[in-house]
Amino acid sequence: MKALVLGHGSIGKRHARVLSEQLGLEVEVVTRASECAYPHYSTLIEAGHLERFDYFVIATETNRHYQNLFDLNAAVTDRIILVEKPLFFRKSDFTNVRNRIFVGYNLRFHPALAKAHELLQGKKVFAVNVQVGEYLPWWRPGTDYRICYSAKRNEGGGVVFDISHEIDYIQWLFGAMEKLVSLTERLSNLEIDSDDYSSVIGWTERKIAVNLSMDYLSMLPVRSMLARASDASVLLDLEHGLLTSCDENRIKQTWDFSVLERDYTYREMHRAVLERQGGEACTLQQGLEVMRTIQNIYASNLKDEWHEA
Incomplete structure (x- = not known):
């Protein structure tokens, strides 16, 4: 099985390492970094035929998640995509889903x-x-x-x-x-x-x-x-x-x-997504519900609406 990890910051490196060293996947990476231990590309376009990958992990900055997911969902069909939490930078609808999409709330697996x-x-x-x-x-x-x-x-x-x-x-x-x-x-x-x-x-x-x-x-x-x-x-x-x-x-x-063990929750999350049809992993719909709640937290901020004691 082949995986493509988008992003190679601290969390991207962890995903790549867990998938490669602990779960035995062939891993490639999309990153602008010059140093990377895996075959890597600077852009999705440079990565070439994306259908050759079975699993995609989006671990870029939060404000890039939506575009990354949009591009992947348009490029491949019937693949598995995991998006690091939170799902997006702001509440957004995501329709025309052609793949199985999950969100990286690994704490569920503690x-x-x-x-x-x-x-x-x-x-x-x-x-x-x-x-x-x-x-x-x-x-x-x-x-x-x-x-x-x-x-x-x-x-x-x-x-x-x-x-x-x-x-x-x-x-x-x-x-x-x-x-x-x-x-x-x-x-x-x-x-x-x-x-x-x-x-x-x-x-x-x-x-x-x-x-x-x-x-x-x-x-x-x-x-x-x-x-x-x-x-x-x-x-x-x-x-x-x-x-x-x-x-x-x-x-x-x-x-x-x-x-x-330090990587336990990440490994079990990936196993659930890859081997158990998702198991307890956070679904796209649940991730969107978290985004709705985040939006409501900001919208309901009381900073200007205090009642004097």
């Missing part, structure tokens, strides 16, 4: 989140608190945070786009966001022009209350979810790979997934 999904199946959930935060200058060792796309609003940066994993898994577990309001701003003195903080409250279509906080600010990294159901509470700590539940009889259980 065993702790998968176990939480299992535990919450069929339960009446009342409310969910989700928090994710990490100090942006520490994200990519050896890279100046000021020049990465996260710092640049016009390249698809900003905490809402960058950490949209949480939006995806909230909607995967609890249903699409139906109503919401947010406070989304650049609060810090980080040298960026994108938002570094977002607090969102709302309801899902299943009438589950959601409180979501995302930031580039926390020097104590956090990635957690607390779900309260009628007969149990479930606490997910992805930063430390732990999952804890406590039921109405005060019976407490803890699962430890802290020893997890």
Whole structure:
């Protein structure tokens, strides 16, 4: 099986390595970079006959995703295309789909989140608190945070786009966001022009209350979810790979997934897409639903609509 990876930044390199070294695919790359360990081309046109590839991974800057996907979908038929998250830079319709398209929300394949999904199946959930935060200058060792796309609003940066994993898994577990309001701003003195903080409250279509906080600010990294159901509470700590539940009889259980190989979630996502008809991978429609929610977060920003206490 042959794969073509578009983009060779840090995430593109990871996709290429996982597909080549761990899944045994023949990998080629589209990149403007002069140094690349794989056969590579500067443009899709230079890559030649695209029908010779079975699998395409779009790992370019977020603001290029739509055009990349449009071009691939027009050029090939009945192939598999994975687009890195978030799907697009802004909410866009995507029709006339000729291929099977998925979105790279690999966090769905973390065993702790998968176990939480299992535990919450069929339960009446009342409310969910989700928090994710990490100090942006520490994200990519050896890279100046000021020049990465996260710092640049016009390249698809900003905490809402960058950490949209949480939006995806909230909607995967609890249903699409139906109503919401947010406070989304650049609060810090980080040298960026994108938002570094977002607090969102709302309801899902299943009438589950959601409180979501995302930031580039926390020097104590956090990635957690607390779900309260009628007969149990479930606490997910992805930063430390732990999952804890406590039921109405005060019976407490803890699962430890802290020893997890670095590429596990990426490899399992690719396997689901290539070997299991997608499995739990994020579909195009679900990716578009995340984009709708992102748009609503920005549209509902409360920064100019405070009620005086």
